[in-house]
Amino acid sequence: MDADISHNPEYLHVFIEKLKYYDLVIGSRYISGGGVVGWSVHRKFLSFFGNLYAKIITGLPIDN
Numbered sequence: 001m002d003a004d005i006s007h008n009p010e011y012l013h014v015f016i017e018k019l020k021y022y023d024l025v026i027g028s029r030y031i032s033g034g035g036v037v038g039w040s041v042h043r044k045f046l047s048f049f050g051n052l053y054a055k056i057i058t059g060l061p062i063d064n
Contacts, residue, residue, distance in 0.1 A: 007027065018025045029036050030051070036044065 011027065015025045015027065028034055029047075036047075039047075
């Protein structure tokens with residue numbers, strides 16, 4: 001969860017429940033139903049390409 005509260009804490013209970021069945025739970029604004037509110041085009045661009053860069057550098061097979 002980001003320190004700027006850009007992720008809604010009301011979903012934490014869902015993450016905790018999923019941890020009973022999975023080793024890792026990841027939330028993303030890039031999945032179906034996800035999104036951002038109040039972000040400028042610049043911020044969206046920075047976020048998208050920052051995530052793409054991390055995916056390429058780490059080589060992890062993470063799909064959006």
